[in-house]
Amino acid sequence: MNNFWKNIKKFPLFIIAVFIGFFLTTIEPFFKLLRNRKKKIIIPTIIATIILIIYNTLRLMLAIT
Structure with a gap:
């Protein structure tokens, strides 16, 4: 049961990391174009x-x- 709550605590950080990765991957081509x-x-x-x-x-x- 302890392992379950540890995983639940990590979930918000995982979601934030996914969103940041998505936006960085999406915006990166624009930075290349701005050169x-x-x-x-x-x-x-x-x-x-x-x-x-x-x-x-x-x-x-x-x-x-």
Whole structure:
């Protein structure tokens, strides 16, 4: 029974490690793209456009003026 509770205590750390690994793996290609000067301008523009589209979609869906 002691072993069970030790494993339960480790589970939150495991979940945090999985999320951190997922985000690092997902974001790593963007850092490689940022090494090129021309792409330093394109990537923030794409990210800003995506955020703007999501913002406008949510604003219209929720009828926020």
